[in-house]
């Protein structure tokens with residue numbers, strides 16, 4: 001069997017007064033791979049960005065039908081601007 | 094001023110509603126509290142008129158940008174997502190009102206309420222134009238003449254100009270004020286801006302110029318419920334009945350003990366200075382906004398008579414009854430502690446606020 005893939009729409013809002021370039025990563029599921037074509041995402045001050053990302057994993061690493069996954073967004077120029085948000089990763093049914 | 098006393102008060106208001114309002118001409122006061130009050134007026138009005146003009150890092154420092162749904166407060170920008178902070182701020186504001194009311198009565202009304210502050214400013218202009226209390230009364234009694242018309246017209250023109258500036262400043266908190274000034278000069282204001290400037294100007298002119306104490310007596314909700322937060326240890330402004338009665342006029346050289354009089358010389362100055370037109374000697378009344386004008390007026394009289402000051406003073410019901418006073422009591426302690434905790438929480442939350450938000454939709 002191949003890899004399991006989940007698709008997420010992320011909406012991110014830059015609530016700061018200046019433009020930031022953000023890096024996105026995932027945590028919480030060992031071996032999970034984030035498919036996202038850019039390595040940094042630039043969002044102007046006060047703007048909203050919507051992005052489509054995929055997360056892939058080999059189902060052997062999944063022990064539950066639904067597991068928790070965390071998305072981490074961090075500004076490249078300021079590690080204090082960091083947010084960790086949880087989502088669900090659904091395994092094959 | 095407890096619940097049982099509220100029924101006759103209500104009836105009084107009802108009666109008063111059907112009476113024609115007697116115009117009140119507050120006499121100017123000087124004394125211990127008046128300068129503090131003036132200072133408060135200056136600081137608060139100054140803040141109000143100056144803040145929209147302050148810039149910070151190239152933009153207006155305080156701007157509540159409603160169309161863009163962004164609230165700028167110096168370096169911080171708040172979004173609708175930050176509603177939590179606003180809610181917390183409102184809770185803190187309400188709780189501070191409770192706390193200070195329990196502690197010191199209507200501090201808010203006398204020193205910080207916009208109604209009082211703007212009324213003070215309008216009274217000041219009136220005094221500069223029409224003269225002091227006796228002159229104002231004489232002018233109002235006089236038949237219409239060119240002179241009376243000129244004085245009254247000047248007063249209203251000055252009031253309206255000040256009110257217009259107030260309305261303009263108000264809108265300047267919501268649209269960049271410099272651009273607003275340019276549009277005003279070009280007569281190219283938008284319909285909403287025009288509406289709000291005019292609305293707010295007339296509200297200021299009407300409330301501070303015409304309605305004055307009636308706002309406190311008939312319209313203000315705080316005036317209605319504040320007595321529920323009073324207890325016998327709350328700081329109030331009160332006339333010392335035991336010391337003052339029996340009141341009566343006398344010569345300065347008279348020996349009051351011989352004449353069987355108390356310290357009150359019945360000069361009614363305390364009534365004349367009162368912006369709400371009440372007689373504090375009738376006891377604590379819900380109309381009293383705690384402005385301390387009567388304290389200053391009476392202290393002056395006491396000085397002239399060589400009597401000790403403080404016939405009218407800040408005191409508490411317990412002290413007047415000769416009982417011990419508790420500043421720290423369960424009510425103030427609880428309000429105070431919750432207030433501190435919330436304030437700490439808000440400061441912490443804002444200090445650690447992350448200016449990015451992420452929403453995940455599978």
Ligand code: SF4
Pocket residue numbers: 332337340356357358359360361362363364374390391394404405
């Ligand atoms: S100002 Fe003082 S002395 Fe004069 S009437 Fe009032 S309480 Fe009496």
Ligand code: SF4
Pocket residue numbers: 330363366367368369370371372373380381382383384385386387388
């Ligand atoms: S009674 Fe005294 S403190 Fe109360 S509103 Fe009148 S002048 Fe002010």
